[in-house]
Amino acid sequence: MLLIQKSKKVLQNNWFVVLLLLPLAFININNKHDWGDDFAQYILQAKHIVGTLPEMPVVCLSDYGPAVKGPLFSLLLTPTLLFEKREIILSKVIVSVGLILSCFWLFRFLKPMAGFFPALLAALVMGYNFIIVSTKNQVLPDTLFMALMMYGLYYVSLKNSRAKTSYVGLISLGLILLKPVGVIFPIMLLIISTIDQQNRTYLWQFTLTLIITVLVSFFIPYLWFDIGLSSNDLSWYSIKTFDGLEPTIMLKHLTMYWESILLFFDNAIPFYINNIGKLITGAFFIGGFFLAIFHKQKFAIILLLYLSILILYPYDGDPFRMLAISFPLVVVTIIYCCIKITTFLSLKKNILLLPILIYYILGNIPNLIDSAKGVRNSFGPYAIESIEMLNIMQTHTIQSDIIKCEKPWAIAYYSGRVTTPYLPKSSISEFTNICISNWTIVNIGSKINPNDDEVPGKMVFHNQRFELYSNEIE
Numbered sequence: 001m002l003l004i005q006k007s008k009k010v011l012q013n014n015w016f017v018v019l020l021l022l023p024l025a026f027i028n029i030n031n032k033h034d035w036g037d038d039f040a041q042y043i044l045q046a047k048h049i050v051g052t053l054p055e056m057p058v059v060c061l062s063d064y065g066p067a068v069k070g071p072l073f074s075l076l077l078t079p080t081l082l083f084e085k086r087e088i089i090l091s092k093v094i095v096s097v098g099l100i101l102s103c104f105w106l107f108r109f110l111k112p113m114a115g116f117f118p119a120l121l122a123a124l125v126m127g128y129n130f131i132i133v134s135t136k137n138q139v140l141p142d143t144l145f146m147a148l149m150m151y152g153l154y155y156v157s158l159k160n161s162r163a164k165t166s167y168v169g170l171i172s173l174g175l176i177l178l179k180p181v182g183v184i185f186p187i188m189l190l191i192i193s194t195i196d197q198q199n200r201t202y203l204w205q206f207t208l209t210l211i212i213t214v215l216v217s218f219f220i221p222y223l224w225f226d227i228g229l230s231s232n233d234l235s236w237y238s239i240k241t242f243d244g245l246e247p248t249i250m251l252k253h254l255t256m257y258w259e260s261i262l263l264f265f266d267n268a269i270p271f272y273i274n275n276i277g278k279l280i281t282g283a284f285f286i287g288g289f290f291l292a293i294f295h296k297q298k299f300a301i302i303l304l305l306y307l308s309i310l311i312l313y314p315y316d317g318d319p320f321r322m323l324a325i326s327f328p329l330v331v332v333t334i335i336y337c338c339i340k341i342t343t344f345l346s347l348k349k350n351i352l353l354l355p356i357l358i359y360y361i362l363g364n365i366p367n368l369i370d371s372a373k374g375v376r377n378s379f380g381p382y383a384i385e386s387i388e389m390l391n392i393m394q395t396h397t398i399q400s401d402i403i404k405c406e407k408p409w410a411i412a413y414y415s416g417r418v419t420t421p422y423l424p425k426s427s428i429s430e431f432t433n434i435c436i437s438n439w440t441i442v443n444i445g446s447k448i449n450p451n452d453d454e455v456p457g458k459m460v461f462h463n464q465r466f467e468l469y470s471n472e473i474e
Contacts, residue, residue: 014104017120021103024127025096027372028137031089034380038069039139040413043087045074048225050081056225057412057419059402064421066236068221072177073141091139098143099136103127105150106328109157109299114335114353121357122331130367131264135324141178142325148174150328152185153299169209176217179325180234183217184305186210188298196296237313244314253311260319261285264327267363277359284356285330288337297336303329381414385465389441390414392461393468397439404437404471411441442467 033039045068047053061067080090103123110119126132135142152171168189175182189206214234221232262278269277292300306326315322338352380386394415397403401418405411408419420437440457443466457471 014108017104017107017123018100020120020124021100021127024099024103024133024136025093027096027133029089029092029096030137031086032380032382033088033139034137035386035407035410036138037065037407037409039088039091040407040409041065041069042074042077042139042141043091044409044413045069045071045225046077046081046087049075050078052081057417058408058421059418060420061408062421062423063240064408064423066233068225069233070141070178071221071225072174073144076144077139088139092137095136095139095143098141098145098147099127099132101147102143102150102328105147105154106331109150109154110332110335112157114339115349118335118350118353118357121354121361122335125357125360125364126328126331128361128364128368129264129327130364130371131320132324132327133368133371135321140321142321145175145178145182146325146328148178149182149185149302149325153302156189156298168206169213172209172213173216176213176234177220180217180232180237181306181309181325183210183214183234184302184309186213187305188301191301192296192298241309241313245312246314249314250311253313253315256319257307257310257323258282260323261330263320264323264330265360266367267360268366269363274363277363281334284334284337288333288335288340291340292333292336299329299332300336303333379465381410383465385463388463389461389466389468393417393439393441396460396468396470401438402436403439403441405441406443438471440469440471442469 041058044053044056044058048056049071056067076094077087077091080087080094083090103126106126107119107123110122113119114122148171152168152175155171156168168186172182172186172189175185186206186209190210193206217234218232262282265278265281267274267277289300289303293304303326306329310322334356335353338356339349342349342352381390390411393403394417397415397417399417403411403415403417403419404422405419406422408421411417412419422440422442457469459467460470461468
């Protein structure tokens, strides 16, 4: 009997949870990256923070993106720069730690609501989800954002009223400096303090917190990077969102993100069972979402704010990347619905929770194996065509040249040259700031190619993937 009690105590120890999540630290850890541009911006910003890069190498960004993005993430990447040419693999270690912490704080948040084993299984569902594991293969602040968000939700759920007001400002500021959408956290607290009678005494504190954190998040990039206040990520994305408001885009995004949420639960099982499973999952998610909103749950208000931003923001890229940071909240919402159903039917929670969570875990395994192997488009900066193009470009160009290209941050990172975005004519207006470039790189088969915009000068080099043009007038 004593042995059983000791075994149960060990199982319910936090370290046991971390032990089950530890394999995540070794999945997709490599020193390579795809052609995504954001990772290069974060690393170049880190170099600028430590002083090894006096000036940022991308000029005339215009509508391409903010001049500074996620400065806190770049600050956290600075130790990786001590190891030359190993910053990508070490950055992925930091990303992995972020994912483990995300799952751990999801577990801690769910444990009082669902119990130990459902909370543990939910952490495994999230951490080992095949889409989340694929996302972990990129140097992005998403996992650290999820970790801080779940910690913040756990923290403000504590019964101690002092905990709700003494520390929340730093959590809010950290979220905004990781990703500008982190502003939804203090907004959520402000909404809760407005609509919930029990939290109304904190209204002025949360109002002040929102104002201070937004102001500080504006000034920190200005001080670190010497940019205009309108060039940071919070202001840039806000302007972009409100300028791009269109009913057709919103309707398209509503459908796209709904389908994508269900694909997180896509299992490698017979087709009809998989579809039934996703249908039930969708029903649990919708039911749990509206129930949680009705009961003024903090996690549901954050999820509502975030999904609303996704629907409004004019984005046509990978929906999974945008949804990744909301996935722990989706899992919480489904569990919340299951608990409400079992409570209504006077059943034990585990009767419904455990089979559903185990179904998600087992059905996910084949897709997880593919994601862990790094099964993806093999074309990237380390492909033969890419290396060939970069070598030719470095041979023909000098430090003062400006290179126009589709991935300006990545090209600047790999080549050490100054770059500027290559924008099609359809996106250029009278307000667009355009730099005169000496060279142009065209990625064959991309959305931006010579058919969209005239490429001046003569072709110096080409292969199956790239064309390099000299824009110099002879």
